[in-house]
Amino acid sequence: MPVLRSHLLAVSLSLLLNAAAAAEPAPVRFLLTFDDGPAAAASGNPTVHILETLAHNPLQDNIKAVFFTQTRAWHGGGTDVGRALIKREYDEGHVVALHSATTFHSNHRLMSRQALDESMQNGVDDLVSVTGAAPKLVRPPFWAYDAGTLESYHQHGMQMLLTDLSANDGKIYGVNFSWHKRSNMLTHLAETRKRWAAGAMPVSDGVTPVVVTFHDVNTYTSRHIQEYMEILLDVAHELDVPLAAKPFYDDHDELERAALAASVSDPNTKPRLPGLWNWLWN
Structure with missing residues (x-):
């Protein structure tokens, strides 16, 4: 009897451990995204520096990211330098997506439906002409969207990707540095961890993608992108x-599948947006 009892206890413990392991959410993988680029600077180009850092760094070489491009920005994607960088992003295995196809950083939510549809088609055409592939992902400028913008995105073959963590580095000119890089990421990941622990986040290829947003036209971000990645690993620990x-x-392909799995299709879900945009739009 003692032997049988010990055996039953061992089996019960094994079942409990297996159940606990099965219940634990899939491990996290950071999905890096960059908005507003590419930059058009002829020298000291921040987009170029980010591409070089992603390719070679002490943490993990050949990192791939999603670049939400502005294909007709007067100081970026609308220039020869910008178009060449979009082609480079694609050729180096990154996912090239659409942010805007207007001269400036236009708010999709405030555009007429006709103007938005024309802009989306222009963006698709621009990226097809440069890379040969239509974009599958879009991110709204200023995080501003509604049912109409989502309908337009879907009509043009794209899914909307928002974010889980944000560097809050959207300030490009003037004071574009940050003294709160680590505390900001810690706060955002702590909130995201609650959803991860509850099993409320999508899983793709056996891992949980956590979307992180930067701006590749921000020179401060460019200079500190390796530090930002180190911070992500540190706060996760x-x-x-x-x-x-x-x-x-x-x-x-894994990156694209993960981004599509994390995309938002329902305008009524209202996921939390970065900073003041959450208060403004939600």
Whole structure:
């Protein structure tokens, strides 16, 4: 009887451990995204520096990211330098997506439906002409969207990707530095961890993608992008967030599948937006 009892206890413990392991959410992999680029600077180009850092760094080489491009920006994608960088992003295995196809950073939510549809088609055509592939992802400028903008995105073959973490580095000119890089990421990841622990986040290829947003036209971000990635790993460790063996994406197709899995299709879900935009739009 003692032997049988010990055996039953061992079996029960094994079942409990297996159930606990099965209930634990999939480990996290950071999905890096960059808005507003590419930059058009002939020298010291921040987009170029970010591409070089993603390709070669002490943390993980050949990291792939999603670049939400402004294909007709007067100081970026609308220039020869900008178009060449969009082609480079694509050729190096990154996911090239659409942010806007207007001269300036136009708010999609405030555009007429006709103007928005024309802009979306222009953006698709621009990226097809440069890369040969239509974009599958779009991110609204200023995070501003409604049912009409989502309908336009879907009509043009794109899904909307928002974000889980934001560097809050959208300030490009003037005071574009940050003294709160780590505390900001810690706060955002702590909130995201609650959804991860509750099993409320999508899983793709066996990992949980956590979307992180930067701006590749921000020179401060460009100079500190390796530090930002180090901070992500550090705060994940502090918050006891298990990371995948590869903490960043390094495969184009896996990255694209993860981004599509994390995309938002329902205008009524109202996921939390970065900073004041959450108060303004939600």
